[in-house]
Amino acid sequence: MEHAVKYITPDIKLSCFESKLFKTEVMFDNHMLVWFISGGTRIVQAEATYEFSAGDIFLIPRNQLATIITYPKDGLPHKAVVMHLTTARLKNFYSDIELKPRIAAIPKIRTFNDHPLLRSCLASLVPYFELKDHFPENIASLKIIEAISILRAIDGGIDDFLADFDEPGKIDIVGFMEKNFMFNMPMEKFGYLTGRSLTTFKRDFKKAFNTTPQKWLTQKRLELAHYQFSEKKKKPVDVYFEVGFENLSHFSYAFKKHFGYAPTELMEHKIR
Structure with missing residues (x-):
């Protein structure tokens, strides 16, 4: 079990x-x-x-x-x-x-x-x-x-x-997403927490960031991971969960595709 x-x-x-x-x-x-x-x-x-x-x-x-x-x-x-x-x-x-x-x-x-x-x-x-x-x-x-x-x-x-029974109201989408991008939530949840329907969330997101939510989220998560490796000296196994990826192999593939080198190469100081 x-x-x-x-x-x-x-x-x-x-x-x-x-x-x-x-x-x-x-x-x-x-x-x-x-x-x-x-x-x-x-x-x-x-x-x-x-x-x-x-x-x-x-x-x-x-x-x-x-x-x-x-x-x-x-x-x-x-x-x-x-x-x-x-x-x-x-x-x-x-x-x-x-x-x-x-x-x-x-x-x-x-x-x-x-x-x-x-x-x-x-x-x-x-x-x-x-x-x-x-x-x-x-x-x-x-x-x-x-x-x-x-x-x-x-x-x-x-x-x-x-005793606070209020539901989320419409809030600034940029500030919210910049603070919460590492959470791997359905778009409907992001919409609800910013006080929007899914359709309105996607429309407002495109207007604010000039890209799709999924592309932006992936880039932000990879950039955070890069920072954790290079500045905090953390290991991939300790990072990929916390930046919003579900498994290590997918994270490593996405990282190398985005930056051109693997997390292990960065950790071994092969990248300057």
Whole structure:
């Protein structure tokens, strides 16, 4: 078994990766509260890169692009309990709560280390994954409400974050793409996050960059890889994932086609 996901409800799951490394590029529709049981993960976003390991608890914001790389650590597989905090459930939770005027929250990953209250809440879910019987929805709802209540008790700014139900509006396409080009997302996702339909996104992209999105994205990713090799002295195996390529051989082929020499030649200082 390399990858297994076991759900006790649509919003609560146990995720396990036993392979050496698993990479995915995502934009989550819901906030996700994660408790790491074992293994490790690296989450790469436009503004920062995060490293998490056993015991860490963190909240991933919705509608944010990220590259997630998971791997075994200390001889143990990557294993985590994940709770989806859906917009519908959060709207219901906040429906009878009077809030102060909301301050626009910066959508960054929020970390809670190994907070005992959150750990107790999430760890209490583990036995339910072994049950053969259906997990009662009322218990699941109580667990999610408990988690939200704990987050509000330990993070004074969490309401600005969780009670923000706005959808992405139309934003500057140049600034957004320059910041997020390394994420290998469908064009529809890029369009949604810039507040555009797919047709409008392609039209506005052509007007702004005078080329197609795919050509521009490939060039930008290869240029970033070149910088990582020449200036940061990173290896191809450590770079191709993070710049938006799915496999090393395709990356190496595209790199040589674009620059005229292979990544290994650059790393061996044969190129001046």
